Amino acid sequence: MTTPPDWIMIGGEGPESYNQQSSYQRALLEAAKGKMTEAISTNLSLDLISNRFSIADFGCASGPNTFVAVQNIIDGVEEKYRRETGQNPEDNIEFQVLFNDFSLNDFNTLFQTLPPGRRYYSAGVPGSFFDRVLPKQSFHIGVMSYAFHFTSKIPKAEELVPGGLMLLLGSCLRDGVKMSETPKGIVMDFIGESLSDLAQQGVTEQAKVDTFKTSIYFAEQGEMRQIIEENGKFTIEAFEDIIHANGEFPLDPKILAISFKAFYGAFISAHFGVEVMRKAFELVEFKAREEISRLHNAKPGMQYLIVLRKN
Ligand SMILES: C[S@@+](CC[C@H](N)C(=O)[O-])C[C@H]1O[C@@H](n2cnc3c(N)ncnc32)[C@H](O)[C@@H]1O
Structure with missing residues (x-):
């Protein structure tokens, strides 16, 4: 059973496109880079960093923000590996990136604008992340940036390896604020x-x-915790309030x-x-x-x- 797509971004690279008009969302990824590196360093076991390391971005859209998310993760994994093994990650680790979104998403723009010089192999994974879109235990770190508010439940956990991390980034409401x-x-x-x-x-x-x-839903901070805890498949290792200059849209x-x-x-x-x-x-x-x-x-x-x- 597949869920019909009910929300996609404006594709292409024109003036109305998500690709050109998503700097607000990108600002969070840029501001959170240090915390993402720290989270990987603290919470990911070195045992999981072996010759093939897979990253999945759920709700990747047509770029370019997904490339920032993915690069933040690769930099974090490489830094941990270099520091804890003394070895060069480029000699030993190959990265695979699985880009997921609805099949109607503009994957053409995504793949045509992949960053030159990237250190990863890319694959597109079409379909709703509420259905199974990957085999069991097929990635080590998943990221979901500005896509979690499309529902009040969290996607299945089977595709992630045990001990693997999910990094969720986005906007929510402070408790008590409507x-x-x-x-x-x-x-x-x-x-x-x-x-x-x-x-x-x-x-x-x-x-x-x-x-x-619309299916869009911005939860309160406490409600987000509750949704995750009720799911029972994950431990919340950090819930960071990322305060940065571009935290609100320019008014x-x-x-x-x-x-x-x-x-x-x-x-x-x-x-x-x-x-x-x-x-x-x-x-x-x-x-x-x-x-x-x-x-x-x-x-x-x-x-x-x-x-x-x-x-
Ligand atoms: C606001 S965009 C965020 C894009 C990018 N992650 C970023 O940070 O800029 C949300 C994306 O999530 C995708 N999306 C929403 N619900 C989804 C679902 N159930 N399965 C797969 N993709 C979904 C939408 O198609 C859209 O491309």
């Missing part, structure tokens, strides 16, 4: 209001607005509209058509301009790195 009180929540409300405005203007049908729902109406379009645009287009989607984001920019002080007074969200070790 989504609608954060800048992201306010912009998401603008999107809903814009679609309703377009229905009132007769640009789209009200029935389409009424049947539109510029144009940038907000472009960034949210890259993230939500393909999904909204699939339901309403591309013209309605574009008009909706013009209205989002307008609303953000009108209510800029509300955005400035919003409560901050939280950017996290969660380190899980498979039991």
Whole structure:
């Protein structure tokens, strides 16, 4: 059984694409590099670092952020190996990277823009990460960056080797803060209001607005812990609050509209058509301009790195 894709990013490398408009998500990966290295050094057993080391990125999109995530992990593994064995990792370890996303994801752009000089072999793994997409125990470290909020459960653990690590990065809510009180929540409300405005203007049908729902879910920090603990297959080794200068979207109406379009645009287009989607984001920019002080007074969200070790 496969789950039909309900959310993909705008592909290609054009001005509306996720590839070009995902620097907000990339900033977390860059800020978390030191913590990722530390997590690998502390929690990954040296025994697991042998001649073939496999890394899987779940929800990789079309790049380039996945390349940053993967390189952070490779650098961490190599550093640990070099320090603890005194040997050169390049002589002894070959890396394999498994890039997973829905089959409709733009894998062409991903593979055409692989970093030159990379020290890994690449393979695409199409399909929902809630189904089994890999054989049992086929990777040593998995990463999921800005893809965990697509649900309130965590994917299966069988594909990871025992003792292997899952690194989850993304945004959540601080305990006690409502989504609608954060800048992201306010912009998401603008999107809903814009679609309703377009229905009132007769640009789209009200029935389409009424049947539109997203699978996206930003949990509170405590709720995330609970979801993972209830799963029972992982130990939470770290739950880091990554505070960095680009932790929130720049509160510029144009940038907000472009960034949210890259993230939500393909999904909204699939339901309403591309013209309605574009008009909706013009209205989002307008609303953000009108209510800029509300955005400035919003409560901050939280950017996290969660380190899980498979039991
Ligand atoms: C916001 S993008 C994040 C991309 C990249 N990891 C980053 O950090 O920029 C989320 C990605 O997760 C993918 N995704 C969401 N749910 C998924 C699922 N169940 N299985 C596979 N991929 C999924 C989407 O298609 C999308 O490409």
